[in-house]
Amino acid sequence: MKRFLNLLIYAACFSGLIMQVSNLVATYLERRTQVSQTEVPKRDLQFPAVTICVDFWTSKAKLCEIHRNNCSKRSMSIMTVMYLQNINAELRNVSAFDPEDLFSCRLKGTGSCGIDVNCADAIRMTSFRRPLQMCYTLDLTRKPQYACDEPWSLEVSLGTAVKPRDTIIFMRSQSVPVILVEAGIAPLLEIPSVSLRPGYSHEVAIRQQKIKRLPAPFESDCVEYEPMGYQADMNGRHSMESCVQQCLYQQEFALCGCITYTHEFVGSIGLPVCLNATRGFEYCKQLIIGGPGYRACYAKCRVPCREIRYDVKLARIAPIPDIEAAEKETNFRVKFRFSTFNVEVLEVSPLINFQTLMAYMGATFGVWIGLSLIDILSWLARRGLPIPFSISLIKGGIFIPDEQHPILPKAAP
Numbered sequence: 001m002k003r004f005l006n007l008l009i010y011a012a013c014f015s016g017l018i019m020q021v022s023n024l025v026a027t028y029l030e031r032r033t034q035v036s037q038t039e040v041p042k043r044d045l046q047f048p049a050v051t052i053c054v055d056f057w058t059s060k061a062k063l064c065e066i067h068r069n070n071c072s073k074r075s076m077s078i079m080t081v082m083y084l085q086n087i088n089a090e091l092r093n094v095s096a097f098d099p100e101d102l103f104s105c106r107l108k109g110t111g112s113c114g115i116d117v118n119c120a121d122a123i124r125m126t127s128f129r130r131p132l133q134m135c136y137t138l139d140l141t142r143k144p145q146y147a148c149d150e151p152w153s154l155e156v157s158l159g160t161a162v163k164p165r166d167t168i169i170f171m172r173s174q175s176v177p178v179i180l181v182e183a184g185i186a187p188l189l190e191i192p193s194v195s196l197r198p199g200y201s202h203e204v205a206i207r208q209q210k211i212k213r214l215p216a217p218f219e220s221d222c223v224e225y226e227p228m229g230y231q232a233d234m235n236g237r238h239s240m241e242s243c244v245q246q247c248l249y250q251q252e253f254a255l256c257g258c259i260t261y262t263h264e265f266v267g268s269i270g271l272p273v274c275l276n277a278t279r280g281f282e283y284c285k286q287l288i289i290g291g292p293g294y295r296a297c298y299a300k301c302r303v304p305c306r307e308i309r310y311d312v313k314l315a316r317i318a319p320i321p322d323i324e325a326a327e328k329e330t331n332f333r334v335k336f337r338f339s340t341f342n343v344e345v346l347e348v349s350p351l352i353n354f355q356t357l358m359a360y361m362g363a364t365f366g367v368w369i370g371l372s373l374i375d376i377l378s379w380l381a382r383r384g385l386p387i388p389f390s391i392s393l394i395k396g397g398i399f400i401p402d403e404q405h406p407i408l409p410k411a412a413p
Helices: 004-028 060-066 073-086 091-095 240-256 283-288 294-299 325-330 354-369 372-384
Strands: 033-041 048-055 101-107 115-118 121-127 133-138 155-160 175-180 193-194 202-214 308-319 333-338 342-350
Touching: 004 354, 048 121, 048 155, 060 091, 060 121, 073 091, 091 121, 175 308, 240 283, 240 294
Parallel strands: 202 333, 202 342
Antiparallel strands: 033 342, 048 133, 048 175, 101 115, 101 155, 121 133, 155 333, 175 193, 202 308
């Protein structure tokens, strides 16, 4: 009877051991992750690239130079909005205001930066946002002279310098979308960071957030975009969104020999646009959607392993004083500054790494059978069984036994 009870206890202990070890190994093989949040002062802080999309981007003088006989708003609205300006990317590029003619820009910095300059030369035209807005991006990294060791002290003031009589507004959206992304990244976000009101002055407070993810086989399954380098067709390094757009237009071009006009960066891609009115202007895009190529693009372009985001708050808004009513729709002012020099870091790490797994398993062996994992490995090694690895009590990691680091001490000669 006593022997039976001993066997029963042994069986229960081994069953519990096997069940708990199996659960630990299964959790480890699932590659589950956890997120830790910390705040680090000043580390990796960088001023964002600021993209502003406006309705009043068409220069009347440039457009009339192209269409000398039909350059009034009334005569051109249907032709230009419904066809030329919406579909013809080349016409948009040549009829749009140059950045320095459209914007005023002032960059100020205190401390070691000690800067107070006109920064309009760091603005360029980058993309087209539907339904009819041209987007311009201020990226200070494009100008080495604006480099600053204390970016938290920088302050950028942007405004519009165009007069209503100098532009043609074909469609009014009553808002000015602003997109903030990491400097050097393709300025593409579906949802704007903040929207400005024409005729008003704004102050925007910025807080930087840095995200670190893990690649496959971990569940975050991220992609390293930085090694891909600068993408001229996307006007910057890849983000997940620009990677998807590039992949989709490449699929369209391979299938149809042309690309759909609705791509934001169609003006810088340089490929022919699909203009088959019989089949529809978006026929090639419809052929791609739902197919294997479409799914392959989203499988290829996943979240980035390293990402910088900006938490944006509208700190102040007030009407611009001493401005005529007719000029309100083509005027706005906005000031960008950091609200804090702390960077919020969100880091994805394994829920259980290999060292933790070995520690848990060692504790589990000790609880259920009264032996540690080291005792078991040592016992097996003494009996001549090959042990491919051991747990280092000194380093807390894994090492492969060799002549200098044997799994058991050598016998004295």
